Amino acid sequence: MRKFALARPAALAAAAVLLAPAATPAAAQEVWRIGEVAPLSGPAATVGTRLNKVTKMWVEEANAKGGIAGRKIELTTCNDENKPEKAVACARDMIEKGAVIIFGNALTASLRAIQPLVKSGPILLIPSPNVVPGADTYGFQVSPSDVDITEAIAEFLKANKIDKIGMVAATDASGEVGVASARKVFGDEKIELRLARIDLRATDASTQLARVAGSDIKVVYSSYTGGGAITVVKSFKNLGLAQPLIVSYGNISDAFVQLVKDVKPPRLLGTGVAGIVPEIVKDPGDRARSQAFLEAYAKRYAERPDMINLLGKAAVDVAEAILKTPNPKDYPAVKTFLESTPIPSVHTQRFSAKSHVGLDASSVIIVELKGETWVKADPVK
Amino acid sequence: MNLFTQSVISGLMTGAVYTFLGIGLVLVYRTARILNLAHGETFAITGVAAALLAGAGLPLGAALGLAILISLAFATGLHRFVLRPRAEWPAGTLILITLGAAFVVRGVLILLAGTDPLSFPVMFEGPPVRFAGGAMPLQGIALVVLGFGVSAGVGIFLAATRAGKQLLAAAENPYAAELLGVNVERARITAYAIGGLLGALAGVLLIPLIAVDFQSGLAMTLRGFIAAAISGMSPVGVLFSGLGLGLFEAMVGAYLGALYQDPVMFCVLILVALWQSRNIRFGGSRRA
Numbered sequence: 210m211r212k213f214a215l216a217r218p219a220a221l222a223a224a225a226v227l228l229a230p231a232a233t234p235a236a237a238q239e240v241w242r243i244g245e246v247a248p249l250s251g252p253a254a255t256v257g258t259r260l261n262k263v264t265k266m267w268v269e270e271a272n273a274k275g276g277i278a279g280r281k282i283e284l285t286t287c288n289d290e291n292k293p294e295k296a297v298a299c300a301r302d303m304i305e306k307g308a309v310i311i312f313g314n315a316l317t318a319s320l321r322a323i324q325p326l327v328k329s330g331p332i333l334l335i336p337s338p339n340v341v342p343g344a345d346t347y348g349f350q351v352s353p354s355d356v357d358i359t360e361a362i363a364e365f366l367k368a369n370k371i372d373k374i375g376m377v378a379a380t381d382a383s384g385e386v387g388v389a390s391a392r393k394v395f396g397d398e399k400i401e402l403r404l405a406r407i408d409l410r411a412t413d414a415s416t417q418l419a420r421v422a423g424s425d426i427k428v429v430y431s432s433y434t435g436g437g438a439i440t441v442v443k444s445f446k447n448l449g450l451a452q453p454l455i456v457s458y459g460n461i462s463d464a465f466v467q468l469v470k471d472v473k474p475p476r477l478l479g480t481g482v483a484g485i486v487p488e489i490v491k492d493p494g495d496r497a498r499s500q501a502f503l504e505a506y507a508k509r510y511a512e513r514p515d516m517i518n519l520l521g522k523a524a525v526d527v528a529e530a531i532l533k534t535p536n537p538k539d540y541p542a543v544k545t546f547l548e549s550t551p552i553p554s555v556h557t558q559r560f561s562a563k564s565h566v567g568l569d570a571s572s573v574i575i576v577e578l579k580g581e582t583w584v585k586a587d588p589v590k
Numbered sequence: 591m592n593l594f595t596q597s598v599i600s601g602l603m604t605g606a607v608y609t610f611l612g613i614g615l616v617l618v619y620r621t622a623r624i625l626n627l628a629h630g631e632t633f634a635i636t637g638v639a640a641a642l643l644a645g646a647g648l649p650l651g652a653a654l655g656l657a658i659l660i661s662l663a664f665a666t667g668l669h670r671f672v673l674r675p676r677a678e679w680p681a682g683t684l685i686l687i688t689l690g691a692a693f694v695v696r697g698v699l700i701l702l703a704g705t706d707p708l709s710f711p712v713m714f715e716g717p718p719v720r721f722a723g724g725a726m727p728l729q730g731i732a733l734v735v736l737g738f739g740v741s742a743g744v745g746i747f748l749a750a751t752r753a754g755k756q757l758l759a760a761a762e763n764p765y766a767a768e769l770l771g772v773n774v775e776r777a778r779i780t781a782y783a784i785g786g787l788l789g790a791l792a793g794v795l796l797i798p799l800i801a802v803d804f805q806s807g808l809a810m811t812l813r814g815f816i817a818a819a820i821s822g823m824s825p826v827g828v829l830f831s832g833l834g835l836g837l838f839e840a841m842v843g844a845y846l847g848a849l850y851q852d853p854v855m856f857c858v859l860i861l862v863a864l865w866q867s868r869n870i871r872f873g874g875s876r877r878a
Contacts, residue, residue, distance in 0.1 A: 250696075252805060254705035380848050406848040410809055412800050413603050415725070416844045419596035436707040439801040447718050447727040447799070448591070464706040468801060471711065 216275055240283040241276070241532055243268070244303030245321060246330075247314035250356065251290035252409070255435055256517055260314035260336060261286060263521030266509055267529070277532040289315050300326045309537050310334060310528050313348070314521065316380040330540030332547075334527055336520035338458070339386040342472065342565045347540055348549055349560055351523040353568040355386050358480050359394040362430060362455060366400055369589040373401040375421030375429040375452075377414060377441055380406050386433035387457075409437060414444035422450050427589060428478075434459030439468050445550035446472045453478050453589055455575065461485055462515030466581050477578040478586050481516045484555040486576060489585050492557065499555040512537035519555055523567065526554035592723025597844040598837065599726045603799075605836020606737025610792035610827040611814030612821065613741040614785035616826070617748070619823050621761045621781035625685050628668060628692040630810030632661040632789030637802030638699050640794065641708035650711060658790040665786025666779055674775070692808055699804035707801035713794075733795040738829060739793065744784065745826040757781055816855070820862045 228242060244265050247257035257477050268284045271277055285308070287299030296319035303311055311327065313320050313335045320340040327333045333348040338355045342348025353361075366374060376391055378384040388404065389412035395402045403426060418441070422429050429452050431441045438460045445454050453476035456465075461481045470475065483490045484499035503521045506514040530552045548565075550559040558567030577586035607724045611630060636657045643653035662712070668691055673684055714728035748754035759767040760777035768774050792810070793802065817835055820826030842854050 250700060254700075255707070255803075260706050380851075387757070393633060408843065408848045408851050409847070410608055410813070411843075412796060413600045413730075413840075416597050416600045416840050417848070419591045419593050419724075421846065423591065436801045436803055436806075439707055439709065440799075443799055447730070448596075448725045449718055449720075468709050556611070 240281050241310075241537070242303075242306060242308045243282055243284050243310050243312070243528065244300070244308035245284060245286040246289050246296050246299045246303075246319065247286060247311040247312070248291040248316065248319070249286070249288040251292070252435070253291040253316045255464070256316060257288070257291075257314055257503050259462075259517040260312070260516065260521040260524075262510060263518050264312055264314065264525060265505070266506065267522075267525035271529070274329075277529060280532075282532075288473065289319050290317060291316055293318045296320075296328065296526040297322050299323075304331065304476045310531055312524055312528070313337070313340075314524070314550050317386060327545070330533060330538075332540060332543055336517070339383050344548075344561075344563050344565050346565065347544060348565060349527065350566045351527055351554075351558055351568070352566075353482065353570060353573050354566050355390040356394060357566070357570040358458065359387075359390040360570040360574050361575065363394050363398045363400060363478060364430065364570070365575045365586070367398065371427045371589060372399065373426050375403045375405075375423075375426040377405050377407055377417045377421060377429070377431045377433065379433050379437055380408050383434070384432065391430075393431075407433070407437065407441070411437070411440060412479075414441045415448055417433075417441075418444055418448055418450065422448070422452060426452060427453060432457045438465065442469045442474065442477070443472050445474050451475055455479060458516045461576065461583055462517065462545055463513045463581075464515075466578060470578075470581060473578060476589075479512065479576050479578070479583065481558055481576050481583065482519060482572050482575060484519050484572075484573045485516055485583060486585055487572065490556075494553060494560065495556050498553065500557045502531075502555055523556065523558060525552045527552050527558055527567070591725075593660075593844055595722040595724030597840040599724045599730070600844075601837035602734045602833070603726075603730045603836070604839055605833040606734045607792060607796055607810075607832075608813050608817040608835045609829055609832030610737045610788055610795075612637055612812050612817030612832050613744050613825060614788040615811070615814045615818045616821065616825050616828050617744060617757075617781050617788075618785045618822050619761075619818070620748070620825065621757045622669070622673075622778045623675065623681060624688065625759050625815070626782075626785065626809055627685060627689040628695065628807070628814070629665075629785060629789055629814060631692050631695040631807035632665050632786045633793040633796075633810040634699060634802055634804065634807035635664055635695060636661045636790040636793035637710075637797040637806065638703045638708055638804070640797070641710045641802065642703060644710045645708075650713070653710065654713075654794050658787065658794065661790035661793070662783055662786045665782045665789070669782040674778075680797075692811070695807060696804050703804065705803065707803045709797055709801045712798040727799065729795065729798055733799070736791065736795060738833070740788065741829055741832070742792030744788070745829060748825045792799045816859060820859060822866050 247261050248254055249257045268282045272281045289296035289299050300323040310332050313333050317339040327347045330347050335350045336352050338352045341354045351472050378387045403421040405420040407417045434457050454474045455478040461479045482515045487496050487499040490496040505515050534546050547560045548562045556568050556572045575586040576583040615629050635749050639660045640653045640657035644650050645679040712729040714732050716728050718727045756772045757777045760774040764774045817832040818826050822833040
C-alpha cells in the first residue's frame with residue numbers, strides 16, 4: 210500500500226512530462242478548417258475551377274504570412290461535378306470534420322441542395338447571383354443577386370430609351386432564375402420581354418434568335434454561360450444581326466474573348482460588377498482593392514482575372530473577416546457581425562439583418578468588349 | 591426574319607450532326623456488334639486537338655489534318671488494342687469498356703486543354719446565304735451537304751458494294767464469313783476507321799459554329815445513338831432518322847419551346863422502339 214502511495218506521484222509526474230510536450234504542438238497545429246464545394250469537372254467546371262483558383266491563392270498567401278489569428282488554413286475542396294447529390298455529400302463531410310466556413314463555389318442546383326445543411330452553421334459563402342439566401346440563415350451571397358443584375362440591364366435600357374428586349378435563356382436551373390428575374394424586373398419597368406429558351410445540348414441558336422431578335426428589338430440578352438454562350442454569339446453573327454448582344458457576367462473572361470473575338474457581333478456587351486473595370490469604381494478603397502487583386506491574380510496565374518475570379522475574391526475577403534472575429538465558430542455571433550459590419554473587398558460587402566446579399570444593382574455595370582478588353586459600355590444609338 | 595425558314599435551316603444543320611454521328615455508330619454496330627459509347631470522343635478529340643494545334647500556330651489545314659489522324663488513331667486503337675484482345679468477352683462488358691474509354695478520353699482532354707470551351711476558325715468564310723427570310727452560314731451549308739452526302743455514301747457502300755457487304759457479313763456470322771474468305775479483322779478495323787473519320791469530320795464541320803470541351807464526346811454519342819436507335823441500326827435509315835430528328839427538334843424548339851424538346855423527343859424514341867419491337871413480340875424475325 211505504501212509502495213503504491215510513493216509510486217503514484219512519480220507516475221503522475223512522468224505522465225505530466227510525457228503529455229506536456231505532446232500538448233504544445235497540438236495547440237500549435239490548430240488550424241481553420243475551411244470547406245469548398247466546387248464543380249472541378251463536368252459541365253460547370255469552368256466556373257468551379259476559376260473560383261477554386263482564387264480560394265487556393267488566398268489560402269497560400271494567408272498561410273505564407275503565418276495564417277489568420279495565429280492559425281493556418283486547411284482547405285478541403287470537394288468536387289461536386291455540378292451534381293446536387295454530390296454537393297450534399299461534400300457539405301455533410303465538411304460539417305462533420307468541423308469546417309468553420311464553406312465556400313459554396315457551386316452552381317444553382319447544388320447550392321440549393323446544400324443550403325438546408327447549414328441551418329445551424331457553419332457560414333456558407335455564395336458567389337453565385339442565382340441563389341439568394343434568406344436573412345434568417347447562415348448563407349451570405351457575396352455577389353449582386355440575379356434580380357440586381359437584371360435591374361442594371363433595365364436601367365441601361367431606360368437610359369437608352371429602349372422599351373423592348375429579346376432574351377435567350379437556357380433550360381437549366383440557372384436559366385429558370387434568369388427568366389424569373391427578367392419577368393419580374395422588365396415587367397415592373399414596363400419593358401417588353403421577348404423570350405426563347407435553349408436546350409443545353411443545342412448546336413445552333415439561330416431559331417431562338419429568329420424568335421426574339423426582330424427588327425423592333427434593339428438589344429438582345431443571353432443569360433447563358435460557357436459553351437452555350439459561344440453558340441449564341443456565333444449564331445448571332447451568322448444571322449448577321451445588328452443589335453447589341455448582352456452576355457451574362459459569367460462570360461466576362463479572357464477565355465470567352467479568345468473564342469468570340471473573330472466572330473463577335475457589331476457590339477458585344479456584358480453584365481459585370483464594376484471592379485472588373487477598376488477605373489470607374491467610385492469608392493477609392495474598393496478601386497484600390499480591385500486593382501490590387503487584378504494585378505496579384507495576373508501575376509500569380511499569368512492570365513487576366515475575370516468576373517468569376519472577382520466574385521471569388523469577394524468570398525475570400527468575407528471569409529478572412531470572419532476568421533478575424535473573436536470566435537468564428539460562434540455562428541450566431543458571426544451572423545450578427547456580418548449583418549452589422551461592412552466588409553472591405555473589391556466591392557465593400559454590406560449585409561444586413563434583412564438581406565444576406567452583399568452587393569446591389571449599384572455595383573453592376575454594363576461593359577462592352579472593345580478589342581480584347583472590357584470597358585464601360587457606350588450608349589445604344 | 592422568317593421563323594419557319596430559320597427552323598428548317600437549323601433543323602438541317604442539327605440533322606446533319608445526328609446523321610454524321612449516327613452512321614458511325616451503326617457502322618461499328620453492324621460489323622462488330624458493339625455499341626461503341628466512345629464514338630463521340632472522336633468528335634471531341636478532333637475538336638480539342640485542332641483548337642490546340644491551331645492555337646499553337648499550326649496552319650488551320652494542317653491542324654485539322656493532324657487532328658483527324660489523331661482521332662482515327664484513337665478509333666482504330668480502341669479496337670486493335672482494347673476490344674480485339676477481349677473479343678470473346680460478353681458484348682455488355684465490351685460496351686462498358688467503350689464507356690470506360692470515353693471517360694479516359696475525357697480525363698486526358700481535361701489535362702491537355704483544361705475545362706474552358708475551345709474552338710477554331712471556320713473553313714468556309716463569307717457572309718451567310720439568305721433565302722426566304724432565313725440565313726445559313728457557308729460552314730453550315732458544308733455541314734449539311736457533307737453530313738448527308740458522306741453518310742449517304744457510306745450507306746450505299748454498305749448496301750451496294752462487295753466490300754460493304756463483306757463488312758456486314760463479318761457481323762452477321764463472323765465464322766461463316768471467314769470460311770467464305772472475308773477478312774473479318776480487316777472488316778472490323780475498317781469499320782472503326784470509317785466511324786472515327788465520320789466523327790472527326792462532324793467535329794471539323796460543326797465545332798467552328800459552336801465550341802468544344804472535354805465533355806462534348808458523350809453528348810455527341812447520345813445524339814448519334816438516338817438517330818441510330820430510331821433507324822433500327824440501319825445505315826440507310828439513319829439518314830432519314832437524323833434528318834427527321836433535326837427538323838423535329840428545331841420545330842419543337844421554335845413553336846413549342848425548348849422545354850418541350852426532351853420530353854417530346856424521348857416520347858418519340860419510346861414509340862419508335864415499341865413500333866420496331868412489334869416484329870419480335872409477334873414472332874417476326876427481322877434483325878437489326
